[in-house]
Amino acid sequence: MTATEPTIREQELADLASVDDIEWGVRLLAATPTHEGRDLGLLRQWACRADEFGARLAPVPSAARVVERDGGLESMLLARYTSRPPTVELYTDTLALAEELVDARGWRAWYPPGSVRAAALAHEAVHARLHHGPEKAALKQALGHTVLRLGRHRVAGHVAGAEEVAAHAYARTVCGLGRSPLLLTAALRAVLPRPGREK
Numbered sequence: 001m002t003a004t005e006p007t008i009r010e011q012e013l014a015d016l017a018s019v020d021d022i023e024w025g026v027r028l029l030a031a032t033p034t035h036e037g038r039d040l041g042l043l044r045q046w047a048c049r050a051d052e053f054g055a056r057l058a059p060v061p062s063a064a065r066v067v068e069r070d071g072g073l074e075s076m077l078l079a080r081y082t083s084r085p086p087t088v089e090l091y092t093d094t095l096a097l098a099e100e101l102v103d104a105r106g107w108r109a110w111y112p113p114g115s116v117r118a119a120a121l122a123h124e125a126v127h128a129r130l131h132h133g134p135e136k137a138a139l140k141q142a143l144g145h146t147v148l149r150l151g152r153h154r155v156a157g158h159v160a161g162a163e164e165v166a167a168h169a170y171a172r173t174v175c176g177l178g179r180s181p182l183l184l185t186a187a188l189r190a191v192l193p194r195p196g197r198e199k
Contacts, residue, residue, distance in 0.1 A: 016183060016187055016190065017105070017179075017183065019183075021051065021168075021169075021172070021180040021182060021183070022047050022051060024182035024183060025047030025048075025050065025051055025168070025169075025180075025182065026040065026043050026044050026047045028047075028161055028164060028165060029046060029047055029159075029161045029162070029165065030043055032160045032161035034160045035160065035161070046143055046145070046159050046162055046165075047165055049142050049144065049162075050139070050142075050143065050159070050162040050165035050166045051165055051166070051168075051169040052142070052169070053143075053169070054169030054170040054173070055169045055173045057126065057135065057170050057173075062086075062088065062121060062124065062125035062128060063086060063128075064086040064087055064125070065085065065086065065087045065088070066088050066121065067087055067089050067090070068089075068091075069089060069090070069092065070091065070093045071093070072092075072095075073093050076188060076189065076192060077089075077091050077094060078090075078091055078095060078098065078116070078120045078123075078184075078185075079091065079121065079124050081124040081127045081128055083131055083132070086128060088120075088121060088124040088125075090117065094188065095116055095117055097188065097191070097192075098116045098184050098187075099116055101184065101187045101188065101191065102116065102184070105187065107179070109178055110177055110178030110179040110183075111178070111179070111184070112176075115175050115177055116181075116184065118175045119171040119181045120171075120181075122170060122171040122174050122175055123167045123171040123181060126166065126167040126171070127163065127167055130166070130167070136163075139162060139163065140157065140158060140159075143159050143162055145157040145158075168180045168181050168182045
């Protein structure tokens with residue numbers, strides 16, 4: 001760690017909460033491959049629509065098996081859904097760091113005790129729904145990204161990263177969070193070592 005790095009990280013953390021949830025969605029989309037050079041207005045439109053879609057989804061319990069393990073800090077993961085067999089892996093080391101950050105930043109009103117774990121589970125439950133259920137096509141329609149028109153007919157295209165924005169909005173809504181888990185993801189990125197940077 002360099003001598004100036006704590007100051008840089010502190011400033012990064014101080015600025016994170018000033019960015020609203022939609023802007024975090026825009027930034028997620030802008031950083032997603034295939035969106036390089038896309039108009040920011042279009043990315044904002046997609047982020048808004050994906051956020052609205054996720055926030056409107058009815059709560060549904062996940063049928064996936066939950067497995068807790070360490071090792072999330074290295075890959076910057078709170079949780080991961082795998083479909084065969086349906087499993088949610090919860091990374092306890094990253095969850096613990098996220099809880100520490102919530103307390104350190106004074107964000108407990110946004111993320112009540114236990115809500116980080118609940119949000120991670122809810123987030124992955126929506127990935128399962130978007131992977132297996134009719135919501136995948138419904139999200140495409142909601143985004144309005146047309147890839148082909150034939151007369152009055154149109155084919156809705158996939159928007160990379162939109163499922164992630166929708167899943168965060170769903171978790172925020174069903175867990176009653178004051179802010180999207182995207183803010184926590186950004187905070188984790190600010191404090192974890194980056195490639196090429198000394199620990």
